[in-house]
Amino acid sequence: MSYAGSPTRSQLPPADPSPAPPRFAAGPVAVVLVAAVAALLATAGRYGYHRDELYFRVAGRHLDWGYVDQPPLVPLLGRLTTAVLGDGLTAFRVPAALLTALTVLLAALIARELGGAATGQVLAAVAVAASPYVLATGHLLHTQTAVLAVGAAVCWAAVRALRSADRRWWLVVGALTGVGVYASYLILLLVGVLLVSLLVTRTFAPLRSPWPWAGAGLAAVLAAPALGWQVAHGWPQWTMADRISEGNEGQWLETLFYQFVLAGPLLFPVAVAGLVGLLRRPGWRPVRAMAVAYPLMLALVVLAGGNSYYPGPFLVVLLAAGGVVAADWAARAVWRRALLALAVAASVVLSALFSLPLLPERVVADSGLDELNETAAEQIGWPGLVERTAEVYRSLPETDRARAYVLAWNYGEAGALDRYGAEHGLPRAYSGHNSYLGWGEPEPGRDVVVAVGVPEEVARAWFTRCEVKAHVDPGEGVDNEEQGKPIAVCAGPRVPWSEMAHVS
Structure with a gap:
C-alpha cells in the first residue's frame, strides 16, 4: 500500500549495502x-x-x-x-x-x-x-x-x-x-x-x-x-x-x-x-x-x-x-x-x-642474493658482454669484419648489443629469439658471424664452421644466465634465417 505523495517501492533509491567510506587521507x-x-x-x-x-x-x-x-x-x-x-x-x-x-x-x-x-x-x-x-x-x-x-x-x-x-x-x-x-x-x-x-x-x-x-x-x-x-x-x-x-x-x-x-x-x-x-x-x-x-x-x-x-x-x-x-x-x-x-x-x-x-x-654475489633475487643478477654485466664481443669482432681480419654481423641467442644479449654496441664499433646485432626474428635479418653477403651466447651444438648445426673465441663473464662474481656462454666466430650458414627462430 502507498499513500498519496509517498514514493512507491520502484521509486525508492536502492539501499547502499555499506556506509559511505571515510575521508581520504x-x-x-x-x-x-x-x-x-x-x-x-x-x-x-x-x-x-x-x-x-x-x-x-x-x-x-x-x-x-x-x-x-x-x-x-x-x-x-x-x-x-x-x-x-x-x-x-x-x-x-x-x-x-x-x-x-x-x-x-x-x-x-x-x-x-x-x-x-x-x-x-x-x-x-x-x-x-x-x-x-x-x-x-x-x-x-x-x-x-x-x-x-x-x-x-x-x-x-x-x-x-x-x-x-x-x-x-x-x-x-x-x-x-x-x-x-x-x-x-x-x-x-x-x-x-x-x-x-x-x-x-x-x-x-x-x-x-x-x-x-x-x-x-x-x-x-x-x-x-x-x-x-x-x-x-x-x-x-x-x-x-x-x-x-x-x-x-x-x-x-x-x-x-x-x-x-x-x-x-x-x-x-x-x-x-x-x-x-x-x-x-x-x-x-x-x-x-x-x-x-x-x-x-x-x-x-x-x-x-x-x-x-x-x-x-x-x-x-x-x-x-x-x-x-x-x-x-x-x-x-x-x-x-x-x-x-x-x-x-x-x-x-x-x-x-x-x-x-x-x-x-x-656483495650481491657473495651473499647469494643473486640466487634469491634473480632480477638483481640479470641487471649486471651487459656492458661487459658487449665489450667482450667487440674484442672478438676486432680480432677478425679486416676483410672478415666488412662481411660480419652479430648474432645473439636471446633478446637480452641482442638488446645489450643494440644499446652499447655502436660505441664499440660493432655492426648491427640480429636474433631469432621471440619477436626479434621479425625485426630484420642480415643483408645478403654478410656471411661471417660473431655468435653471442649461441649453444655450440646449435651453432654447428646452423653453420659449417664455428670456433669459440671467448666466454661471457658478468664479473663481480655474479652468476647469472649469461655466465660462461660462448662467443664464437662462425661462417657458412647451413639454414635460412627463418629457421633460426626460437621462442622461450
Missing part, C-alpha cells in the same frame, strides 16, 4: 607515495638494464598491437619515455616508479573502501610500498610493473562496484580490463578468477544486473585490437604460456614459498589478517570474494605451472585489507602500536635491501 598517503617514488628514482640508475628492459627498449621501435611474447603497453611506455627524457637508464625507469606509486595509491583507496580511516589507509599504502615484490617490480620497467598497477585498479573498481548500489562501476571494471590487456593478457585470468570467486561466495546479486555484462562487452571492444593480433598470428601467447609452464613444472613448493617472500616476512601476517578479515568481518561480506580470489589464483598457478607473482594484484588487496585490520588492532594498546611501527620500519629496510640495488655488486 590525501596528505599522509601522498607522503608515502613521494617517498616510494623518490627511493625508486634514486636507485634507478644503479647496476644496469634488466634483460627484459633491453628487449622492451628495442620493441618500442617496432610498435605493433602485439608481440610474440607480450602486449604492446610496456614497449610503448619505453619508447615515449626515451623520446621525452632521453635514452638513459634512470629516464627509462620513470614510468615504473609512477606505476608503482599508482599501485600504492590504489591500496590506500581499497583500504578506504573497506572503511579504513587515515591510519588504516596509510598502513595499507606503507604495507604495499614496502612489499619486496612491489619494490622489485617498481625498480624495473616490466610487464609485471604494469599489470600490478592495472590489476590493482581492477580490484579497486570491483570493490567499489560490490560495495555500491551504483552498478555502473562495473563499466569501470570493464574499461580497466580492456586497457589492462595491453599490459598483460594475465588481466583476463585475474578477472576470470574474480568472477569464479563471486560464484563460490554466492555473491549473485551483481551478476543479475546488466552492468557487469555491459562491462564485459566494453572490455572486449577495447581489447579487440590486441586480441585480434593474437588471432591473426596464431595465438603465440599460448606457446609462451606452454614454455612458462614447462619451465615451472614441479616448482609448486617454490611458488608457495615465494608468496611469503613477495609480501615480506614481517608483512605476511598483515596479508593473512586481511584475508581473515575479508572472510569474517560482517561489514566486508559484499567483497569477501576478494579473499577467495587470492588462494584460487594461487591454486591455478601451482596446477598450471605459472609464475609465482601472478596472484600479485590480489595480494595488494589482502595487504590493503590487512592495513585496516592492523590499524584497528594497534589502536587498542600502546605496545601494539609500538610493535606494529617496529615491524613496518624493519620491513621497509629489509625490503629495500632485498629489492633495490643498494648493495655493491660484489
Whole structure:
C-alpha cells in the first residue's frame, strides 16, 4: 500500500549495502607515495638494464598491437619515455616508479573502501610500498610493473562496484580490463578468477544486473585490437604460456614459498589478517570474494605451472585489507602500536635491501642474493658482454669484419648489443629469439658471424664452421644466465634465417 505523495517501492533509491567510506587521507598517503617514488628514482640508475628492459627498449621501435611474447603497453611506455627524457637508464625507469606509486595509491583507496580511516589507509599504502615484490617490480620497467598497477585498479573498481548500489562501476571494471590487456593478457585470468570467486561466495546479486555484462562487452571492444593480433598470428601467447609452464613444472613448493617472500616476512601476517578479515568481518561480506580470489589464483598457478607473482594484484588487496585490520588492532594498546611501527620500519629496510640495488655488486654475489633475487643478477654485466664481443669482432681480419654481423641467442644479449654496441664499433646485432626474428635479418653477403651466447651444438648445426673465441663473464662474481656462454666466430650458414627462430 502507498499513500498519496509517498514514493512507491520502484521509486525508492536502492539501499547502499555499506556506509559511505571515510575521508581520504590525501596528505599522509601522498607522503608515502613521494617517498616510494623518490627511493625508486634514486636507485634507478644503479647496476644496469634488466634483460627484459633491453628487449622492451628495442620493441618500442617496432610498435605493433602485439608481440610474440607480450602486449604492446610496456614497449610503448619505453619508447615515449626515451623520446621525452632521453635514452638513459634512470629516464627509462620513470614510468615504473609512477606505476608503482599508482599501485600504492590504489591500496590506500581499497583500504578506504573497506572503511579504513587515515591510519588504516596509510598502513595499507606503507604495507604495499614496502612489499619486496612491489619494490622489485617498481625498480624495473616490466610487464609485471604494469599489470600490478592495472590489476590493482581492477580490484579497486570491483570493490567499489560490490560495495555500491551504483552498478555502473562495473563499466569501470570493464574499461580497466580492456586497457589492462595491453599490459598483460594475465588481466583476463585475474578477472576470470574474480568472477569464479563471486560464484563460490554466492555473491549473485551483481551478476543479475546488466552492468557487469555491459562491462564485459566494453572490455572486449577495447581489447579487440590486441586480441585480434593474437588471432591473426596464431595465438603465440599460448606457446609462451606452454614454455612458462614447462619451465615451472614441479616448482609448486617454490611458488608457495615465494608468496611469503613477495609480501615480506614481517608483512605476511598483515596479508593473512586481511584475508581473515575479508572472510569474517560482517561489514566486508559484499567483497569477501576478494579473499577467495587470492588462494584460487594461487591454486591455478601451482596446477598450471605459472609464475609465482601472478596472484600479485590480489595480494595488494589482502595487504590493503590487512592495513585496516592492523590499524584497528594497534589502536587498542600502546605496545601494539609500538610493535606494529617496529615491524613496518624493519620491513621497509629489509625490503629495500632485498629489492633495490643498494648493495655493491660484489656483495650481491657473495651473499647469494643473486640466487634469491634473480632480477638483481640479470641487471649486471651487459656492458661487459658487449665489450667482450667487440674484442672478438676486432680480432677478425679486416676483410672478415666488412662481411660480419652479430648474432645473439636471446633478446637480452641482442638488446645489450643494440644499446652499447655502436660505441664499440660493432655492426648491427640480429636474433631469432621471440619477436626479434621479425625485426630484420642480415643483408645478403654478410656471411661471417660473431655468435653471442649461441649453444655450440646449435651453432654447428646452423653453420659449417664455428670456433669459440671467448666466454661471457658478468664479473663481480655474479652468476647469472649469461655466465660462461660462448662467443664464437662462425661462417657458412647451413639454414635460412627463418629457421633460426626460437621462442622461450
